Amino acid sequence: MRTTYRRLLPIVAAMAIAASPLVLAACGDDEPAAATAPGQAVDVILGSPSEFTITPSPGSVAAGEVTISAANRGAFPHEMVLIRTDAASGDLAANGEVDETGLVGELEDLEPGAAAKELTATLETGHYVILCNLPGHYAKGMHTDLTVE
Ligand SMILES: [Cu+2]
Secondary structure, three states: OHHHHHHHHHHHHHHHHHHHHHHHHHOOOOOOOOOOOOOEEEEEEEOOOOOOOEEEEOOEEOOEEEEEEEEEOOOOOEEEEEEEOOOOHHHOOEEOEEOOOOEEEEEEEEOOOOOOEEEEEEEOOEEEEEEOOOOOOOOOOOEEEEEEO
16 A cells, blocks of 8 residues: 555646646636736726716726826826825815825826826725826816725
């Protein structure tokens, strides 16, 4: 018996190693990505479908490095500001413009029809708000939520 186990052990170990990538691949569609997932991308559209909308796709990402690509498809200039805050996107203190406490980064001077600009940041788990902070734009509804899981 002892001899048999010694012969089988390396074979069993090799099978376990060979099987593990299959297990990971099989659950990849349903499970959230690992916290170390590299190069996640979020596309943010400003100015469409109406002028004062701002829409991220997807609306939630896993913690880690995230590249946000923002394009203005409206008629007016806009900007994209990313803030980490527990407040809902519509509940930020604003007096014409939003207090940018918790600022992670921003893309300024997004001109209508211009090429998208990119912002890469390492995001920790939490709640974030994406908004346009040109005077009056936040009040017109130009804000949305981004969840980092
Ligand atoms: Cu704007």
